[in-house]
Amino acid sequence: MSILNEPSVDFHLKLNEQSFHIPNELLKKNIRSVNKLLDRDSKRLHILFGELDQLLAGQDDKGSLSKLNEIIKTVEILEKKLEKRIHTEAELLRRIQYRIDYYNELNDLKEANDRNGLINWYQRYTNLLVGDYLTRNGMLYDEELDAVVENTGEHDFGVGRSKRRLSSPKLDEPCLNPGVQFLKQQGLEHFLDYDILLTANRISKSLTLKHTLGPLIHWIKENSSYLTSKSSMLEFEARLQEYIELVKIQDYPNAITCFQSYLVKFIDSNFEQLKLASGLLVFIKSCSNNQQTNSAKDGAQSLSDSSLKLKSRSGFFQYFFHKQAPLSSEAVKIPNIDDFKVRHFSNNMDFERYTNILDGTRWDVLKDLFLQEYFSMYGISHHDPLLIYLSLGISTLKTKACLHESPVVESENIELNQYLNNEVTNNKCPVCSDEFATIARGLPYAHHIQSNLFENPVMLPNGNIYDSKKLKILAHNLTNKKLCVLDEDEVLDPIDRKIYSENDFITMYPT
Amino acid sequence: MSELLTTLKSEFSKLCDEDSIEQPLLKRCLDDTHEFKMNLKKLKAHLNKQVQEASTGEHSEKSSKKRQLIIDKLHKSHKQWEHNVRKQGKHALLQHNKFHKVVLNKMYDFELDQVYVNQLPADAKQYVERAIGVHISRYSMCTVPVKDGTEMVNYLSEVYDIDPVVSSKFVEMAQIVRELKNGDPKACMQWAADGSLLEFELYLLEAMNSLEKGDKLKTYRYLLTKIPDFMAKTRKHKLRHKVAPLLAQLVVSSENKFDIKEQLEKCVNLFTKDYCAQNHLSFNSPLFLIVLSGIISFQFFIKYRTIRAVSHVDWSTEDELPFNVKLPDFLTKFHPIFICPVLKEETTKENPPFALPCHHIISKYSLDKLSKNGTCNFKCPYCPIMASRSRTKRVNFVIL
Ligand SMILES: [Zn+2]
Ligand SMILES: [Zn+2]
Numbered sequence: 011m012s013i014l015n016e017p018s019v020d021f022h023l024k025l026n027e028q029s030f031h032i033p034n035e036l037l038k039k040n041i042r043s044v045n046k047l048l049d050r051d052s053k054r055l056h057i058l059f060g061e062l063d064q065l066l067a068g069q070d071d072k073g074s075l076s077k078l079n080e081i082i083k084t085v086e087i088l089e090k091k092l093e094k095r096i097h098t099e100a101e102l103l104r105r106i107q108y109r110i111d112y113y114n115e116l117n118d119l120k121e122a123n124d125r126n127g128l129i130n131w132y133q134r135y136t137n138l139l140v141g142d143y144l145t146r147n148g149m150l151y152d153e154e155l156d157a158v159v160e161n162t163g164e165h166d167f168g169v170g171r172s173k174r175r176l177s178s179p180k181l182d183e184p185c186l187n188p189g190v191q192f193l194k195q196q197g198l199e200h201f202l203d204y205d206i207l208l209t210a211n212r213i214s215k216s217l218t219l220k221h222t223l224g225p226l227i228h229w230i231k232e233n234s235s236y237l238t239s240k241s242s243m244l245e246f247e248a249r250l251q252e253y254i255e256l257v258k259i260q261d262y263p264n265a266i267t268c269f270q271s272y273l274v275k276f277i278d279s280n281f282e283q284l285k286l287a288s289g290l291l292v293f294i295k296s297c298s299n300n301q302q303t304n305s306a307k308d309g310a311q312s313l314s315d316s317s318l319k320l321k322s323r324s325g326f327f328q329y330f331f332h333k334q335a336p337l338s339s340e341a342v343k344i345p346n347i348d349d350f351k352v353r354h355f356s357n358n359m360d361f362e363r364y365t366n367i368l369d370g371t372r373w374d375v376l377k378d379l380f381l382q383e384y385f386s387m388y389g390i391s392h393h394d395p396l397l398i399y400l401s402l403g404i405s406t407l408k409t410k411a412c413l414h415e416s417p418v419v420e421s422e423n424i425e426l427n428q429y430l431n432n433e434v435t436n437n438k439c440p441v442c443s444d445e446f447a448t449i450a451r452g453l454p455y456a457h458h459i460q461s462n463l464f465e466n467p468v469m470l471p472n473g474n475i476y477d478s479k480k481l482k483i484l485a486h487n488l489t490n491k492k493l494c495v496l497d498e499d500e501v502l503d504p505i506d507r508k509i510y511s512e513n514d515f516i517t518m519y520p521t
Numbered sequence: 522m523s524e525l526l527t528t529l530k531s532e533f534s535k536l537c538d539e540d541s542i543e544q545p546l547l548k549r550c551l552d553d554t555h556e557f558k559m560n561l562k563k564l565k566a567h568l569n570k571q572v573q574e575a576s577t578g579e580h581s582e583k584s585s586k587k588r589q590l591i592i593d594k595l596h597k598s599h600k601q602w603e604h605n606v607r608k609q610g611k612h613a614l615l616q617h618n619k620f621h622k623v624v625l626n627k628m629y630d631f632e633l634d635q636v637y638v639n640q641l642p643a644d645a646k647q648y649v650e651r652a653i654g655v656h657i658s659r660y661s662m663c664t665v666p667v668k669d670g671t672e673m674v675n676y677l678s679e680v681y682d683i684d685p686v687v688s689s690k691f692v693e694m695a696q697i698v699r700e701l702k703n704g705d706p707k708a709c710m711q712w713a714a715d716g717s718l719l720e721f722e723l724y725l726l727e728a729m730n731s732l733e734k735g736d737k738l739k740t741y742r743y744l745l746t747k748i749p750d751f752m753a754k755t756r757k758h759k760l761r762h763k764v765a766p767l768l769a770q771l772v773v774s775s776e777n778k779f780d781i782k783e784q785l786e787k788c789v790n791l792f793t794k795d796y797c798a799q800n801h802l803s804f805n806s807p808l809f810l811i812v813l814s815g816i817i818s819f820q821f822f823i824k825y826r827t828i829r830a831v832s833h834v835d836w837s838t839e840d841e842l843p844f845n846v847k848l849p850d851f852l853t854k855f856h857p858i859f860i861c862p863v864l865k866e867e868t869t870k871e872n873p874p875f876a877l878p879c880h881h882i883i884s885k886y887s888l889d890k891l892s893k894n895g896t897c898n899f900k901c902p903y904c905p906i907m908a909s910r911s912r913t914k915r916v917n918f919v920i921l
Pocket of ligand 1: 408409410412413439440441442855856
């Protein structure tokens with residue numbers, strides 16, 4: 011049953027697969043942590059029971075009782091943890107329930123042929139898309155960004171450390187992302203997994219706005235098995251950024267530690283980049299040394315001396331680890347990070363490459379890479395769904411007549427002009443609206459196979475074709491409102507604003 | 522009933538015990554752990570008691586038997602707990618994997634990104650945000666508890682760049698609707714035009730409200746004073762028929778057969794429509810209308826994508842969608858669409874419609890072709906009347 015030529019309920023479900031997929035993934039994750047928790051605690055309980063048995067066998071009553079207390083305590087703590095997990099489970103199940111009810115409602119509306127109800131349903135659907143868009147794109151308040159740093163438990167991590175501020179005093183009502191605010195106002199918060207989108211937004215913004223890696227690194231750790239299975243380059247890029255930032259602030263000991271503990275394992279897949287990264291350290295060092303002698307040119311010279319060693323794989327290993335390089339597969343080509351150029355060093359290729367790697371736009375590259383992995387993990391579309399629907403919708407509505415200003419001749423009667431401009435010739439086409447006209451310009455037109463005109467088409471001598479009944483009603487209204495003096499058989503053309511006689515009507519046959 | 526929805530419902534019910542989401546699968550783990558804890562506490566008390574008995578009394582056989590019993594019970598309880606929670610943990614994971622397999626895999630058919638062939642330009646976001654602002658100011662203000670309208674107007678202007686002239690109108694509308702929904706129709710009544718359908722429906726709403734309070738006489742008097750007055754003002758004489766059932770109900774029935782909520786909804790709808798029309802606001806936000814068109818056309822995009830993938834055809838013309846999407850009338854009444862019956866193409870600015878002397882209409886390109894660029898007379902393709910280029914007229918369809 012289709013009322014507006016809308017798709018079937020099944021199709022709607024397919025369109026929104028992710029709204030069931032995500033909570034189920036979260037549920038599975040929750041169960042897995044419960045199983046882990048049970049694993050760990052039952053192992054511990056085995057040990058404790060073993061100890062208890064020994065104490066009991068040795069007739070150590072006091073020890074036995076206190077061991078039993080320890081066991082009870084362990085079970086008690088486990089119980090509390092389970093309670094939390096089950097609370098999460100119930101909340102996630104409720105999400106699915108809300109969504110099932112929502113599509114069930116669609117089903118009922120369609121079966122009852124309830125047109126108004128259906129339109130209301132689609133209004134909620136639209137609001138969900140709006141909420142999704144605002145959550146993904148909306149600004150985040152400092153409190154929200156800080157919250158994520160705290161939650162990650164990465165208190166002393168890399169560059170995050172220098173950026174962290176003392177947390178601001180807690181507000182009574184926390185500032186919320188406008189998307190979440192909007193969803194809550196609309197009572198739609200259960201229909202969208204906004205927490206997932208919010209995390210994406212938070213991690214991206216902590217990268218691009220705060221240049222903080224903590225939240226991203228935390229996420230990478232949590233999802234390392236997924237990323238490894240995809241042989242994702244996200245971890246490498248994140249650690250490389252961490253290293254670069256440490257080099258930038260000239261924290262060489264930590265930079266080298268970071269290099270050795272996180273980057274070296276990528277030696278086979280990202281050799282060229284690592285070579286560049288290690289050269290960077292030398293580059294910066296020599297630059298800062300040269301600040302004293304104040305000679306950039308010499309700096310370039312001494313750099314190329316020391317970086318000579320880094321040109322080869324074995325030289326690289328010798329420089330950094332004083333040992334031979336392991337056998338490896340072929341190195342991967344360096345991705346083109348950006349085309350930032352520093353002119354005065356342009357004679358030296360290395361300088362250019364080093365300044366590329368130091369450039370701030372790497373944060374955006376990192377953000378894009380993160381979002382790609384994040385969205386694909388949850389099966390969420392990478393593009394904002396609202397924009398996708400808008401692109402499709404605009405093209406479906408866009409006629410060849412859209413976006414053309416229809417030339418209107420103003421008459422001398424100001425009131426008449428006002429009435430006609432506002433009530434008659436005012437085009438309410440959404441594609442032609444101020445908001446969408448610019449966007450719509452570059453999108454394709456709809457494909458029509460049938461004329462869509464009006465009843466009783468009549469042509470006036472000026473070539474304008476109208477619905478004759480409507481033209482007569484307009485004449486009647488204009489007379490009533492005393493905007494225009496018309497004879498019984500006269501009409502006013504609202505386009506050229508001239509008066510015509512009904513006798514001049516020519517019935518048309520636009521087949 | 523939708524097939525997927527049915528599967529979804531039945532499989533979902535297996536994700537909780539006793540069909541209740543208050544009983545998630547892992548709840549049993551918790552219950553067992555709780556029971557385990559209680560058992561342990563109980564056994565500890567027993568042990569304690571046994572220890573005390575043993576210290577006061579002699580090492581009797583009865584006491585050591587008791588002790589062994591407690592130890593056995595401790596072990597049993599531990600074993601049982603572990604067995605149960607592990608089983609339940611496994612079972613829960615199994616059910617969710619099954620849900621994934623049976624429901625989600627069936628539901629997964631395509632990705633949204635795949636149809637996003639015509640991407641919006643990079644600078645689109647600023648316009649989209651304005652459109653969202655208009656949308657929010659149109660629909661959402663009833664739910665925003667704002668006492669001070671100017672606050673809302675400022676907010677919309679700051680956050681979404683909404684013209685205060687427009688948003689203040691929406692704010693007024695929202696305030697009237699809110700009062701109406703709170704049971705106070707005064708502002709709405711004041712706004713309603715004399716003799717309008719809205720006024721009439723508001724009278725009915727008031728009558729229903731007072732009838733529900735059980736005051737038949739008052740309702741009767743209310744209608745007797747308001748309706749004749751209204752009838753004098755209005756030209757909508759058909760409305761009389763609506764009063765009769767209500768009056769009949771007053772006299773005959775003791776049961777309320779009318780739906781106040783529905784009547785309220787009707788009034789809100791009528792008022793919003795009238796209000797938007799009078800203030801030259803679109804009743805539905807452009808954003809909503811476009812999204813709705815997007816939803817309707819989605820299936821066609823998906824279908825086309827599939828066909829294209831199989832047959833390697835490309836989008837037929839770059840600037841036109843390769844398929845037709847039928848939209849409901851309220852989405853197609855904005856512009857007239859004329860398909861040239863000869864070319865089977867929509868007329869455009871470059872290829873406008875022309876009327877032949879017989880009052881049939883064809884496009885300019887067809888006309889050029891038939892008249893060999895105006896050099897000869899030709900027969901209308903739809904009737905036997907002859908035409909020449911000089912006797913045709915450029916026409917312009919206008920929707921009123
Ligand atoms: Zn248009
Ligand atoms: Zn003809």
